Amino acid sequence: MLKAYKYRLYPTKEQQEMLFKHFGACRFIYNWGLEQKIKTYEQDGKSVSRFDLNKGITMLKRDGEHEWLKEVNSQSLQGATLNLDNAFTRFFREKKGFPKFKSRKNPVQAYNVPQNYKVDFENNMIYLPKIGNVKTILHRSLGNGDLKTATVSQTSTGKFYISILVDDGGENLKKMEFSENDTVGVDVGIKDFAIMSNGDKIDNPRHLKNSMKRLKVLSKRLSRKQKDSSNRNKARKQVAKLHEKISNQRHDFQHKVSAKLVSENQAIAIETLNVSGMLKNHHLAQRIADASWSSFVEKLEYKAEWYGKTILRIGQFEPSTKICNVCGKYNGSLTLADRKWECLDCNTTHDRDINAAINIKTFALQEQNLIGI
Structure with a gap:
């Protein structure tokens, strides 16, 4: 059975810079792969496989314009092409909408770490390739399962999290018998x-209705700030923090019920x-x-x-x-x-x-x- 465990990361300033590089590089590869798929289909009527895109990443690193891709974890770059492949699968099978290009202005960013990360419960650290040991609040055990893909993300309020997928090796419990009484x-x-x-x-x-009065005040302040200014970014974070609080309240309530x-x-x-x-x-x-x-x-x-x-x-x-x-x-x-x-x-x-x-x-x-x- 697969279960995900989410922990909060507390990276240093240097580690944050490397995380931002990973976010940017994986976003670039995703957009580049999407562009390659669209162009190839329009010209030849064929689809580009994920494995061909991964070969293309190697070629990108060799040209002088994209040498900066060597600074990030290569497996994370391949994880971006996997995400793109999954997006097309959802589009064709589940009609979830055609994949869209990712924007650098989106305050929520993420990238995958397929393997080679390490969890140290004794020192409350998680080792990430190319970044090193990052301070982490490991508030619960991962159990004895196999560690699968980890996802590092940044929220709109600037917080960093890591979600680790664990396969405990067990099968789903057999369904219990039920009757009208239970x-x-x-x-x-x-x-x-x-x-x-x-x-x-x-x-x-x-939760939203109870916070609506405060949300309207903060939203009005945000609308009055000059675009691309530092004050506008501060006001945006205030709105994002309130939305995050509402979301946390909602999830906490639903988990209990x-x-x-x-x-x-x-x-x-x-x-x-x-x-x-x-x-x-x-x-x-x-x-x-x-x-x-x-x-x-x-x-x-x-x-x-x-x-x-x-x-x-x-x-x-x-x-x-x-x-x-x-x-x-x-x-x-x-x-x-x-x-x-x-x-x-x-x-x-x-x-x-x-x-x-x-x-x-x-x-x-x-x-x-x-x-x-």
């Missing part, structure tokens, strides 16, 4: 972040949502983005894999909200404003979200409605 249906929402089929509700903390759900249930039933389509509703887009449902579902899925739990999905067109969970009556007149409604057949009064969560669980436990199980 399965919970979860309906995500805006007013309440998550509503369970057992009637429990988890409030939506609305997802861990609680996975630990307390053998199976979790969720609804497949077209989030990108829902974001086109300009009245609710900001609240939907603040809730970040896709990120929450992703955390549920990989934690369920870790602990042998099951995620059940139902189709996005299942009418979970409009069907009475008692008698099955369909209420076609229900609108988004109706938070409670009464069934005309059995006279049961429903809480809109709890009824939806119960129906999600019911639909998921019906074999014909399961997706990807």
Whole structure:
């Protein structure tokens, strides 16, 4: 099983300069490789392989104009061509969008270290090729697995991190058996972040909304600064720090909720949502983005894999909200404003979200409605 461990780096000024050289060189190779692929396809109708691009990197180092590429780790340069290859794979297989050229103005930069790095827990150091031993906060063990690719990154606030991929050699845990009693249906929402089929509700903390007043002040200050000035860069960092705080709050909240759900249930039933389509509703887009449902579902899925739990999905067109969970009556007149409604057949009064969560669980436990199980 593959797991990633992320640690904060504290490089010296000299080491920061070398990190910036690696960021720039890998970005240059990525853009150069993308240009080569586009030109070759336009001229010959053929695709350039990653291995041909790697041979081209050697030729670039030999000409006088690009000798500076010798100053950085050669395997990291080849990692840039691998990233480009993966981007084209996602484009053709998953229709994720054609690869774009990377900008040096992007405050978020990263490069890969495929091998030859070393982790020293005794001295809180990580050795990086061409850079040396970098002070690191190694706050948790990597275990006894094999170290795979490491990724060094810089955030928009100027912090440096390293993410290490580890293969522990073990297989995914066998899925535990589940029944109706140990399965919970979860309906995500805006007013309440998550509503369970057992009637429990988890409030939506609305991290972005709570910081919006301060964010508007900082954004206005940024807009008034002269472009490319040092004061504008300082103002940009202030905005970036607040966005980073909001993001950290959101991820912390979602990790706690997802861990609680996975630990307390053998199976979790969720609804497949077209989030990108829902974001086109300009009245609710900001609240939907603040809730970040896709990120929450992703955390549920990989934690369920870790602990042998099951995620059940139902189709996005299942009418979970409009069907009475008692008698099955369909209420076609229900609108988004109706938070409670009464069934005309059995006279049961429903809480809109709890009824939806119960129906999600019911639909998921019906074999014909399961997706990807």
